């Protein structure tokens with residue numbers, strides 16, 4: 322009896338220690354926070370750093386590890402693809418996010434990246450709620466964390482833009498939240514839940530967007546100290562509706578009644594996003610136990626501001642100075658809530674942006690607006706002469722020509738001849754460097770880096786079959802503000818900085834790809850890489 326008791330005791334002790342060992346076996350941070358800054362060029366880490374605080378962007382660089390030469394390894398460089406590629410470690414060829422909007426090639430139907438007619442909005446009955454990650458054809462690193470912990474990890478995605486919150490959070494997320502202009506509320510869809518959590522209803526009831534906009538947007542510092550930007554009143558920037566010039570102060574208190582989505586185009590859109598991220602960490606107890614949670618945040622306002630005002634604008638400079646302050650506050654909150662050294666944060670961008678076209682021209686740098694207006698029509702009329710059939714081109718999107726495959730099939734036309742005719746016509750245009758039939762990439766006389774990015778960006782079911790490569794400095798942009806989408810360094814060179822649990826201090830100038838980000842996070846967490854990941858972990862960054 323005595324013997325059996327002590328045997329049971331010994332057995333249960335060894336079982337307890339085995340369980341403890343198993344729990345200690347894999348070391349992970351309590352929380353991973355991914356921050357994507359929409360349209361953040363890599364050089365913004367340094368461009369405004371004279372006035373960055375010690376606790377924001379500079380803290381990431383001073384305490385963390387920076388991959389200084391991180392590039393997007395596909396085209397087109399746009400928001401939906403960037404967020405998908407960061408989190409899947411993959412490219413449109415495999416993850417299927419071929420653009421913010423793309424044509425389903427066999428039906429000719431154009432779809433929005435995260436639209437889903439099978440779901441309903443939660444928190445809103447507008448169409449803004451009918452969104453889900455179903456069009457994403459690969460798993461995300463956030464999905465892999467959920468799988469690795471048998472769904473005990475919590476994963477939440479947050480962004481003003483639906484696609485900025487939904488795609489990073491993956492298919493198995495507990496929640497993704499985005500902003501509904503109509504109601505001024507943060508919402509989700511029935512893909513995730515049937516009712517908003519009480520804490521989010523309380524957060525919405527604070528009407529923070531309205532509060533922030535009630536104070537007009539003025540510069541954080543005296544306006545003559547913004548030495549990194551063109552003087553405020555200039556022809557390169559787009560004025561807000563109702564304003565006669567693109568200048569400070571911007572009377573958001575008066576404008577907000579007419580423009581429901583105004584918060585997006587101000588730095589306060591980033592503030593409210595990080596306010597919500599803070600609230601989500603508190604209310605959902607993220608990082609409070611030993612099972613790693615993941616919060617995927619995207620700051621969208623930098624993109625709206627960038628599109629309107631461009632790179633060399635006081636409005637953009639001010640937006641980054643304010644984001645830096647918001648970031649400092651958020652990192653301080655993480656220190657206090659999760660504990661310094663208990664969380665890992667990484668920061669990157671979905672794409673960069675070019676300088677304004679006229680600004681570049683005025684400085685004698687080759688640049689121009691790609692002549693795409695009416696281009697599909699011109700292609701169609703030439704093709705009609707040659708092939709006697711109307712509307713052979715459905716449309717141009719993402720610097721690709723989408724052919725009308727249904728009509729081509731129905732008329733039994735020679736598709737390769739149509740492609741060749743399009744390429745020949747496009748290459749006559751003096752603002753186009755190359756037009757490439759995607760099936761002839763390897764035999765084309767174009768630089769190898771372009772070949773790889775074209776192939777990576779081409780999805781058979783969802784991409785156009787002719788890729789247009791504009792000349793350097795040329796892009797589909799107007800007279801004011803800017804845009805992005807090409808392979809060039811201004812669009813493709815992005816920040817990738819990690820800090821916190823498991824991260825070395827240092828930097829590397831070696832070539833790193835956007836697709837290496839998910840591979841690095843997976844390696845750090847000792848979980849499987851996402852199921853279409855083509856990236857490699859940045860091992861130098863990991864302790």
Ligand SMILES: [Zn+2]
Pocket residue numbers: 360400624628805
């Ligand atoms: Zn954009």
